[in-house]
Amino acid sequence: MNDEQKRRVACHELGHALVAVFSPKADPLRKVSIIPHGNAALGYTLQLPADDQFLLSRTELLTRIRGMLGGRAAEEVECGEVSTGAQNDLEHATALARQMVCVFGMSDKVGLANCAQRPPDLLAGLEYPLQRDCSEQTARDVDEEVKKILDQAYA
Amino acid sequence: MNDEQKRRVACHELGHALVAVFSPKADPLRKVSIIPHGNAALGYTLQLPADDQFLLSRTELLTRIRGMLGGRAAEEVECGEVSTGAQNDLEHATALARQMVCVFGMSDKVGLANCAQRPPDLLAGLEYPLQRDCSEQTARDVDEEVKKILDQAYA
Amino acid sequence: MNDEQKRRVACHELGHALVAVFSPKADPLRKVSIIPHGNAALGYTLQLPADDQFLLSRTELLTRIRGMLGGRAAEEVECGEVSTGAQNDLEHATALARQMVCVFGMSDKVGLANCAQRPPDLLAGLEYPLQRDCSEQTARDVDEEVKKILDQAYA
């Protein structure tokens, strides 16, 4: 890994760490590493909750999303442009925002209805593909709400 | 589980219990627990019908939905914001509201037509995925009616 | 089963029976029962055709649909609101109305074209899911026509 890439990784992890330190509800920061570990991770930022977490409030969920996006924000500010390094962060942040909208009922527009994809109740055999049981209109609302949550968290 | 989480669980179960006590048609309340039971339940509210229930009227169905949403409402009022704890309640309330619209013919807009997903009649083998046999327009009507039932029950 | 539920079952079956008796083209009424039989049926209304029926005219089909909806109508009038007891009736009435529109060519709007879901002709192996071979626009027309048939039968 050349120097430019090492600098980018350092910026990225620092971004995660800064959000963790300055967010009142964030899980405490334990360790930051920019030494590559095998093929999977070029670096990592480790946060561990003080207690076991059985429930997460809306604020705690948004704090987690903000933390995930901190690495990309740091790259944009420090390196002038974003890179492929935020792929995993974006995937996890999207999944969490989608859960907020689809299974936790935390979007006014979509409402309380569970609209996640799931196997049908009666025939939950492994052979069945998941069914999208909502309409295209609801799917569009979900996409808009997910985009809004991520945009606000990144702002 | 720290104190804040315990308080939230207590609020949540109390919300279920209050709806059960004050709804004329609700099944009688038997037990409320806020002691975690294994991984699945942080607490529970047990209601058992006085007799075996073979039929449920429209009012009884709405009362059940209101009871399911009582936990989330109590969290919102007492803890200031909602949490991930209502996930199961929302899933069950959505499923019940969807049945009212799709298989019990209880929505004027969607009408009497059964529009649930089901395996085709002639070839009900296990290998077949369920078919959505209604149009996108009907799916949108169903989503709107389900949202309306839940919003009214939560109000 | 408590008294309220028994009364509802009696109303429901009586509704079926009344339509059967007063419709000129209905199959003759043989037996009405409101004694529960196992888990499946809380009561039943038995109609048997005078002869074997190989063909059903449009009028005979509509009479059958009206008979199926008679139970729900009686519940609504006598008990003040509908219940979950009409689920099977609605499923069968929907299927029959859908056949009128999709395979018997009995809707002017949809026309003569067969638009039912069916396995493809050449490869009718059991492994194939049924194909919806019509457009979303046609699916919407079908839904509207099915709703109209049921609404008119219920009126």
Add this chain to the structure above:
Amino acid sequence: MNDEQKRRVACHELGHALVAVFSPKADPLRKVSIIPHGNAALGYTLQLPADDQFLLSRTELLTRIRGMLGGRAAEEVECGEVSTGAQNDLEHATALARQMVCVFGMSDKVGLANCAQRPPDLLAGLEYPLQRDCSEQTARDVDEEVKKILDQAYA
């Protein structure tokens, strides 16, 4: 089978036969039967081409469709309303009209493009569901053209 049903079957088969006799391009009529044969057929009208047919012109295809719809037309005129007896005729007429539009390029609106459902060329294994490879807009055009062909043939 009661007399009313026998009369209806006779009308239906006579309708097929009349179209066969009076259409210049129709295959010659060989036999008409209104005696039920097993469970499948209540009657039949047999037409056999004078020679082997390797190619069918547009006119010959339309003549076949008209013949298929003759039974239903006769029921409507003679018995006052249509019945379930035309189900097979409608299915075959729809399939033929659909082929005219989708694989024989005989609709100006849809044009010459093949838009039939078919398994992908490279992976034509039996495990694959057929793919609809056209857009919803094209599917709607196909449905409209099929409806027009059938309406004109029935007029």
Add this chain to the structure above:
Amino acid sequence: MNDEQKRRVACHELGHALVAVFSPKADPLRKVSIIPHGNAALGYTLQLPADDQFLLSRTELLTRIRGMLGGRAAEEVECGEVSTGAQNDLEHATALARQMVCVFGMSDKVGLANCAQRPPDLLAGLEYPLQRDCSEQTARDVDEEVKKILDQAYA
């Protein structure tokens, strides 16, 4: 095969041959046959390229499509109407036009993006159905462009 059908086959193959002879970029014509070969072919027109063809320019592709449609054009002009005989030609011409739009980037409207159906890259096992990875809007653009290519080639 009666005389009318023989004449139609002759017209059809002659149509292919004429396009082959008069198109500057067409592969040289080797043989024309109107003697049926088994069940599959009533006649054929054989064109073989002068050299092995590893690349085909846009002009060469359009010439091939024009040749495929020559048989149908000749039937329309000489026999007064088209027949089922052009089915294979239309299927191949459609497939080629679709490739021009979807994988060779030869349509300005659709642009350079590959929008063909294909199995996902990572999980290319045989059990997976092909995925349509473009939107309905793009599918509509593809259909319009394919129709335009065929219409212009037939004009």
Add this chain to the structure above:
Amino acid sequence: MNDEQKRRVACHELGHALVAVFSPKADPLRKVSIIPHGNAALGYTLQLPADDQFLLSRTELLTRIRGMLGGRAAEEVECGEVSTGAQNDLEHATALARQMVCVFGMSDKVGLANCAQRPPDLLAGLEYPLQRDCSEQTARDVDEEVKKILDQAYA
């Protein structure tokens, strides 16, 4: 392979090479060949990065796309029209542009949300087809953004 085709292959590979040489961020050019290698490749242009690449910035991704499209551009300029030779380049360039929009969050219009097709998290067995978990509206936005990236890279 005749001379015209050889000239076309030479143009195509030269196009790739020219972009590689004149782009500041492009991977260094190692070898250009226009000698066919088996059935798969008529020629190739080999670029190897100076260091192992663990991360790619937005600029580096766009440079790669521009390099992939260089072959087609050269054919268009030098040979007067494009050919089938750019098929692989277009497929790879599309895939890269699609990743930029769907998994790297590099499109303002689509935003940060991951919208790639992927197997559901919980049931990642091999039997499941990938699910498109975004709405048609988002799919359309993705297509437009992918087209824009390719058009700008080709300009």
